[in-house]
Amino acid sequence: MMFVSSLVFLTLVISGHYFAWRLCLEACPRLRPGRWYLLGFFILFSVSFLAFFILLHRSESAALASLYLVSAVLFGLLSQLMIAGTIYWLLMQLARLCAGACSTFFIKKRRLLARILVGLALALFLLGTYNAFFPQVKTIFLSGWPDEYQGKSFIQLSDLHLGAIYRPAWLAMIVKKTNALQGDFIIISGDLFDGSDGQLAEFIPELRSFAAPIVFVPGNHDYYFSAQEREMILSKSDLITLSDRAAILSGIEVIGFNYLNRYDSAMRREIKDLSEQGEATRIVVNHVPVDREEALSLKAKLMLSGHTHRGQLFPFSLFLNFLYGRFSYGLENYQGLTTYTSAGTGAWGPPLRTLFPGEIIKFVIK
Numbered sequence: 001m002m003f004v005s006s007l008v009f010l011t012l013v014i015s016g017h018y019f020a021w022r023l024c025l026e027a028c029p030r031l032r033p034g035r036w037y038l039l040g041f042f043i044l045f046s047v048s049f050l051a052f053f054i055l056l057h058r059s060e061s062a063a064l065a066s067l068y069l070v071s072a073v074l075f076g077l078l079s080q081l082m083i084a085g086t087i088y089w090l091l092m093q094l095a096r097l098c099a100g101a102c103s104t105f106f107i108k109k110r111r112l113l114a115r116i117l118v119g120l121a122l123a124l125f126l127l128g129t130y131n132a133f134f135p136q137v138k139t140i141f142l143s144g145w146p147d148e149y150q151g152k153s154f155i156q157l158s159d160l161h162l163g164a165i166y167r168p169a170w171l172a173m174i175v176k177k178t179n180a181l182q183g184d185f186i187i188i189s190g191d192l193f194d195g196s197d198g199q200l201a202e203f204i205p206e207l208r209s210f211a212a213p214i215v216f217v218p219g220n221h222d223y224y225f226s227a228q229e230r231e232m233i234l235s236k237s238d239l240i241t242l243s244d245r246a247a248i249l250s251g252i253e254v255i256g257f258n259y260l261n262r263y264d265s266a267m268r269r270e271i272k273d274l275s276e277q278g279e280a281t282r283i284v285v286n287h288v289p290v291d292r293e294e295a296l297s298l299k300a301k302l303m304l305s306g307h308t309h310r311g312q313l314f315p316f317s318l319f320l321n322f323l324y325g326r327f328s329y330g331l332e333n334y335q336g337l338t339t340y341t342s343a344g345t346g347a348w349g350p351p352l353r354t355l356f357p358g359e360i361i362k363f364v365i366k
Contacts, residue, residue, distance in 0.1 A: 017042050019085030020078060026088070027114035042078055049075040049350075056164055056196045057224070065164040068196065069351075072165060076350030077125045079313060084121035088114055128313070128352035133170065135345050135358030137177060140331060142338065142365045145301065146281060149365045152250055155183040155212070156361040158287075158306030159344030161221065162203050163194030166346045171206040174345060174360070179211040181362045184250040186212050188239075189306040189342060190219025190259065190287030193230075200225075200233045207237035213249055214239045217256035219287035219307060221348070242285070245272045253280040255298060259287050268294060289327040289341040292334045302363075303339045310343035314354045 021039045025031055031038055052068035091113065095106035106113065155178055162171060178186060193200060207214075216239040222230060234241050240249075242256025253275055260267070282302075284295040289305035310329045311317020320328035324341070332339045345358045 013046065013082075016079075016082030016086060017046070019089050020081035021085070023081060023085035023088045023114055023117060026111055027118045029111075045071065045074045045078045053196060053349075065199075068164050072350045073129070076128065076313075076352035077122075079350060079352070080121040080125045080128070080354070081118070083314065084117040088117050124314075124354050125352065128354040131353035131355075131357035132347045132351040135174070135177075135360050137181065137360050137362065139362045139364060140340065142302065142363055145365045148251065149281060151365065152252070153181075153183045153362055153364045154250075154252075155181055155186045156189060156304055156340070156342055156363065157186065157345050158189040158304075158342040159191040159219070159309060159346055159348070159358075160188070161191055161194035161346040161348050162200070163196045165194070165196075165351050168202050168206050170346075171203060172209075175206055175209050177360055179209075181360070183212050183362060185254075186210055186214045187254065187283070187285055187304060188214060188216045189285050189304050190217055191221040191306065191344075191348075192216060192219075193222055193225070193233075194348065195221045195224025200229065201236075204233065204236050207239065215247065215249065215254050215256065215285070216241050217285040217287060218243055218259055220259055223259065244269045246274045246282075248275065248280055251280055253282045255282055255284045255300065257284065257286040257291060257294075260291075261288070263290060266293075267291070268297065271298070274298075289324050289339065292327075292337060292339065296335060296337050300337060303334075303337055304342070305339070306342045306344055308341055308343075309347065309353075310356050312344075312347055312353055313350070317355070 017039070021035070021042055024038060025035055048067070049071040052064060052071050056064055056068050091106060092110060095104075157174070157178065160166060160171070160174065216234065218241070240247055242254060243258040244256070246253055246255045248254075255271055255274070257269060282298060282300040284298060284300040284303045286295070286303065286305050288307045292303060295303045305327075308320055308324060308328050311320050326332055327334075327339060327341055329341050329343060332341075340361070342361060343356055343359050345360060347353055347358065
């Protein structure tokens, strides 16, 4: 399955370069004398993005981090041109197959159509860049909880991906927005760090400036660097790390599942520090929106997840339902268990979120 998925992805990327190239040549005929240079630049955007990502794992160079940021932004722009180019190619093929005035119009006006699609790609790139850096604040009210929890609130952050792209200044903005919500505690449901940059100590001052206690449940990206360094950063940042552990905050027991994989594990973990059943209402946090049966077995009231980024880049959002079904994003109910999968606060790879912004969620019990 993984091999097939990788093969399909590689095919789409390679064909996407061609479609983006053809679209730009049709939209701007003046580029045709240098068409091979244009194709070379497109390939360079993709190769450099991948190369700098790999090199950044082996070096802590500030210059390399800057190059990675530039290549990620350019690849984000290219990704939108790929999609627009694919749409253009499909429309042209459809117009050639179909007879009639409509198909004739598309063929005669193909340059205008190409320019419209390039403009749309640029607009989505700008919107997606804004969405990636400025998450929205969202409030969700929870009902049916015991009376003693009425009025309590907590914040969920997820997939911040701190590193080469999301720097301390961005984290300071997130801290300010989160503190303004005045939650009783904060839950970070995985991928706090991106794993692309080893200079993580610079985030400690901002992580310590959150006003409420922070529960952190690791995601897959949080394991992309050494356990020793990870534990050092987390301990100095005063984060409560829950990996198959439990802790009680404001009378609510929060249980953090260790990251395993993106599929249901059919496991029953051994949770450390778990209270006697019935002492406190429980929230289960699992980075990936799976293992709901295990959360049910723990008598949890709520399950929080992230990981999916709500697809992040169109059209990948369309494929999420094949992986996670209706639990790929948002508020759902599973046999009495309330679940919420966050769109994430930051982004991975290209700093781009087409269509949907990141989010900071405040849960209020009423």
